[in-house]
Each structure stands twice: as C-alpha cells, then as structure tokens.
Amino acid sequence: MLGMILPADVESEERFGEAPGGVLFPEEEKIIARAVEARRREFATVRVCARACLARLGYAQVPILPGVGGTPTWPAGVQGSMTHCAGYAAAAVGPMPPISAIGIDAEPDAPLPDGVLNLVATPAERDRLAVTQQEPGSPNWDRLLFSAKEAVYKAWFPLVGEWLDHQEAEILFDPLDRTFAVALSRDGLIVDGRPIRRLNGRWARQRGILVTAVVLGSA
Ligand SMILES: CC(C)(COP(=O)(O)OP(=O)(O)OC[C@H]1O[C@@H](n2cnc3c(N)ncnc32)[C@H](O)[C@@H]1OP(=O)(O)O)[C@@H](O)C(=O)NCCC(=O)NCCS
Secondary structure, three states: OHHHHOOOOOEEEEEEOOOOOOOOOHHHHHHHOOOOHHHHHHHHHHHHHHHHHHHHOOOOOOOOOEOHHHOEOOOOOEEEEEEEEOOEEEEEEEEOOOOOEEEEEEEEOOOOOOOHHHHHOOHHHHHHHHHHOOOOOOOOHHHHHHHHHHHHHHHHHHHHOOOOOHHHEEEEEEOOOOEEEEEEOOOOOEEOOEEOOEEEEEEEEEOOEEEEEEEEOOO
C-alpha cells in the first residue's frame, strides 16, 4: 500500500502482521539491547525493510542508527523514513537529490484515545472532523490527522533539527484524492534554498492500517 502513495523515484518496503524481526548489525544490537522483545522486533523489522530499499537503490547493507532526536542516519546520497505500529512496519528511501526529505507514518485505523485529539488538532481541524468523522465507511479521520502530522514531523525534523508542535501544522484532507495539504505556521523549512510553508501528502488505508507520506523535493 505504501508504494501507491510514494513518487516513483522512492523505494518502499512494508510488512503486514506481527513484526518478524530480522538480523541486526552489532551497532544496532547495542542500541536495542535493553528493549522489550516487541520493540526489538519492530526495530529490526523496519531495518530489514530499509535495507531492502537501499539494496534496490544500489547501496550496501549498513547499520541504520538513531541520530539526533531519534532521526535515522542514512548513507550519504539518500533520505528515508521508517514507521511501525501493531500489525505493520515499513520504510521508504529515495535518492538525494531530487529527494530532500521523506516522512512516513502508520497507525491502526481506530479512533484516537480520549483526550488526544484536543492536543493535536487545531480548532479548524476539529471543526472539519466533527463533520467528516460521521461519514459511514470512512477512515478514522482523527487518527489519520494524527498520522499526517507525524509524517510531517519526520520530514521536517531531519532538515530543521527543531521541534514542530502539532498546532504548527494544519492539515486539510481531500477524501476523494486521498491527498492532504499541510500549512505550516512557522518558518524553518528550507528546500533547495527556498523557504517552504506548504507541503503535500498522500494517505492510504488497507487491512486496518492507515499510512501517510510526505515527500519533499520529488519531481
Ligand atoms: C518521532 C515520532 C514522530 C515517531 O512517531 P511514532 O508514531 O511514535 O512512531 P513510528 O513507529 O511511526 O516511527 C518511529 C520511527 O520514526 C523515526 N524517527 C524517530 N524520531 C525521528 C525524528 N526526530 N525525525 C524523523 N524520524 C524520526 C525512527 O526511524 C523511528 O524508528 P526507530 O526508533 O525504530 O528508529 C513521534 O514519537 C513524536 O515524537 N512525535 C511528536 C512530534 C510531532 O509529531 N509533532 C507534530 C508536528 S505537526
């Protein structure tokens, strides 16, 4: 499903179901040594996915270590993003240039826990959700909103290196196109020398999983 919402020059790999795990490099083992088994498996599974993407782009198998703020460190010449949730793990990696940043996020297609929406949604987003959330057969828009913001953050942080608050990115979904527009209320994001305040993303839903993607710099 992830491949459907990414540009053709971005490689992706995904796993549905329980994270199977996989072989880690010793440097990665060290980082995850004290984690519980479920965290270890998801950490390993996304890295297997990421290395599959790297291989398709002609890159050697390398450790993918968490860097500043948790952002994954990619080999020179690529950008990427990883996500995992119960029942799903995925990675997306693309050549830089033209890709400047990638953010992907997966969430279960279930309502957000009580109280979370008020923290993450702007007043305008809450007003729109009050209408769309009622539509039968639609995704859980509150969760999709949360996911879109996480994807924005994962694209934003490696370029800017600063926190982005949920209230600083306003999401407007197009339910028919399965796209979303992002309006940032603060400066900081610069792509190819140009300050960026507006981004675009895409989303998909399959097998009880919602996935969102924001890619900067693709043709
Ligand atoms: C970092 C964060 C986005 C991760 O999202 P999540 O839904 O908790 O978890 P996911 O499984 O989808 O993603 C985890 C992966 O994100 C990546 N990641 C972590 N921190 C990151 C960062 N600062 N920048 C980019 N990617 C990051 C890592 O690859 C991580 O996997 P790993 O720990 O196995 O290496 C989230 O925990 C967070 O801090 N959110 C608050 C900030 C935010 O979203 N603001 C909204 C702005 S509009």
